[in-house]
Amino acid sequence: MQSFELLSRKFALHFDKAQFPAEPASLYQPNEYFLQLGGKRVRPVLSLMGNELFDEIREDAWDLAAAVELFHNFTLIHDDIMDQAPLRRGMETVHVKYGENTALLAGDVMLVKAYEHLSKIDGAFLRSILQLFNQTAREVCEGQQWDMDFEKMPRVSFGDYLRMIELKTSVLLAASLKMGSILGGAGERNQNLLYEFGRKLGIAFQVQDDYLDAFGDPHKFGKQIGGDILSNKKTFLVIHALETAGTARREELDRLLSGDEERKVEKVLAIFRECGVDEWALEVKNKYLDEALDHLEDIAVLSKRKKPLADLAQFLVQREH
Amino acid sequence: MQSFELLSRKFALHFDKAQFPAEPASLYQPNEYFLQLGGKRVRPVLSLMGNELFDEIREDAWDLAAAVELFHNFTLIHDDIMDQAPLRRGMETVHVKYGENTALLAGDVMLVKAYEHLSKIDGAFLRSILQLFNQTAREVCEGQQWDMDFEKMPRVSFGDYLRMIELKTSVLLAASLKMGSILGGAGERNQNLLYEFGRKLGIAFQVQDDYLDAFGDPHKFGKQIGGDILSNKKTFLVIHALETAGTARREELDRLLSGDEERKVEKVLAIFRECGVDEWALEVKNKYLDEALDHLEDIAVLSKRKKPLADLAQFLVQREH
Structure with a gap:
């Protein structure tokens, strides 16, 4: 069983290397540009780890991993257009650098390229992996649509927000693991436990993301604290604060988040603290992490095989940047 | 062997019926809206005919046909965004009716839905069909990119333009037929002959499209004559006129096509006629149609089985609207 770091290097x-043909350069150069911006490559490595949990890593697992990473990058390119995001990983987004039309088409062809890798998977597993991949892809699109819909709504319930995060973030982590386990010959029960591990890990991961943006250590976080607050983004923290605050604080929070006043971040953070949002977020995160680890524990393979996944879960959820 | 009309009714x-779930309605209603705008459904019926040329129509051929039609609609939704087209089949385009972000995401999920249908194809044929589908999808994206690139270039050669049309239009007709023939158990030689039939038919089809826009009978055409000229679109006719006209006429054509003057259509059509573009277009169209029919002729099945395809080819290329 190999660690995340080792598998990450092997995946690289x-x-x-070039994933696309040279021509038309006006289409494929934007794709290569975006891929070389890098990223943590969490999802493809999850596929490799899902495979290795049950068997040695197969040759076609590298294609599965590539498909998952290309799919993720497709969603990022298109999400950046929809969010009108200027930067990704500190560099210009595709639509800013090359124009919206090219970014749209580059995303499309990135998705098709993901399916090209999938088509190389052994025939014994091709259909079941293709079907899970399709279902997941559709769910991720649904998550993005709910996210855009929620931005326009004054109130979103915790339950609805949670479901959106599951669709937008968790299901791809879960499916990456499960598709790897299918290649590893896992039985259905083990496949599903691994999926649930990934699904709950994804929620804990997103809670940590939201937490760090508000309460992270500025020296370790690497980005400006309060970015989500400044962009009036709905997060686990905002949703919970609005659900639990008294009338006066809720109205104050509504007012702050619909405006752009001085010391806005500071004032919102003060309300968060008064509502105990910081402690609540850590509790929620740990609850989902614990449940994820319980599912991992239940998988019927030797404990030592699970260690890299348990370590990765701890890292993703306890990280400070 | 069933006619295009009959298969078209059966495909309908x-x-x-609803292709997508009910929720989120903000994502899936735009998809259903676009699908019910209709269309000739040429591509899915080509898949059915490709199947029936070699055997009875199989159950999974209907899924292949649906995949092909959904893919085609995905390209239309995204192309309409890129072209900023206000209307499609006389109705509002998705991005005009629902906004660009939703149209982008609706297109994405339409493509994923196409792959959901593909995943139901019999395991004996799944990989080869998936691979041809992927290759074709990527080529169609390349064609769209070349098309956008060409719009910005002062001169495009006939050869480059032809290749663009092949990618943007022909390969999907060709692949629809070939994927159907794979399901029908056709041998490789017959598969490839059918592909070539479709590829050349696609070129003849596009030439006829360009021809009708300029020289169609206004009473039969159903749209305003000269729409391509008014939007300064590069077409087979423009490319050929620019390649064959003398210096004076070429400069006049350049001037007309870069401006917006009165009686522009009339003046451009006069130059087209002076250059003999109308007769040339009919010759080119018939050349490709004849070559297409030769490939069909070469396919090793009884001639009477081929009749619906030959009839359809004639109809698509001789149509007056």
């Missing part, structure tokens, strides 16, 4: 050896 | 019985 397979993946960090 | 399979396809004309």
Whole structure:
């Protein structure tokens, strides 16, 4: 069983080369540009780890991993257009650098390229992996649509927000693991436990993301604290604060988040603290992490095989940046 | 062997129902809206005819046909965004009716839905069909990119333009037929002959499209004559006129096509006629149609089985609207 770091380096050896033909350069150069911006490559490594949990890593697992990473990058390119995001990983987004039409088409062809990798999977597993991939892809699109819909709504319930995060973030982590386990020959029960591990890990991961943006250590976080607050983004923290605050604080929070006044971040953070949002977020995160680890525990393979996944879960959820 | 009209009606019985879940309605209603705008459904019926040329129509051929039609609609939704087209089949385009972000995401999920249908294809044929579908999807994206690139270039050669049309239009007609023939158990030689039939038919089809826009009978055409000229679109006619006209006429054509003057259509058509573009277009169209029919002729099945395809080819290329 190999660690996340080791598998991540091995994945880079397979993946960090030209994925697209040279021509038309006006289409494929934007794709290569975006891929070389890098990223943590969490999802493809989850596929490799899902495979290795049950068997040695198969040759076609590298194609599965590439498909998952290309799919993720497709969603980022298109999400950046929809969010009108200027930067991704500190660099210009595709639509800013090359124009919206090219970014739209580059995203499309990135998705098709993901399916090209999928089509190389062994025939014994091709259909079941293709079907899970399709279902997941559709769910991720649904999550993005709910996210855009929620931005326009004055109130979103915790339950609805949670479901949106599951669709937008968790299901791809879960499916990456499960597709790997299918290649590893896992039985259905083990496949599903691994999926649930990934699904709950994804929620804990997103809570940590939201938490760090508000309560992270500025020296370790690497980005400006309060970015989500400044952009009036709905997060786990905002949703919970609005659900639990008294009338006066809720109205104050509504007012702050619909405006752009001085010391806005500071004032919102004060309300968060008064509502105990910081402690609540840590509790929620740990609850989902614990449940995720319980599912991992239940999987019927030797404990030592699970260690890299348990370590990765701790890292993703306890990280400070 | 069933006619295009009959298969078209049968395809509608399979396809004309809700393709998407109810929720999120903000995502899926735009998809259903676009699908019910209709269309000739040429591509899915080509898949059915490709199947029936070699065997009875299989159950999964209807899924292949649906996948092909959904893919085609995905390209239309995204192309309409890129072209900023206000209307499609006389109705509002998705991005005009629902906004660009929703149109982008609706297109994405339409493509994923196409792959959901593909995933139901019999395991004996799944990989080869998936691979041809992927290759074709990527080529169609390349064609769209070349098309956008060409719009910005002062001169495009006939050869480059032809290749663009092949990618943007022909390969999907060709692949629809070939994927159907794979399901029908056709041998490789017959598959490839059918592909070539479709590829050349696609070119003839596009030439006829360009021809009708300029020289169609206004009473039969159903749209305003000269729409391509008014939007300064590069077409087979423009490319050929620019390649064959003398210096004076070429400069006049350049001037007309870069401006917006009165009686522009009339003046451009006069130059087209002086250059003999109308007769040339009919010759080119008939050349490709004849080559297409030769490939069909070469396919090793009884001639009477081929009749519906030959009839359809004649109809598509001789149509007056």
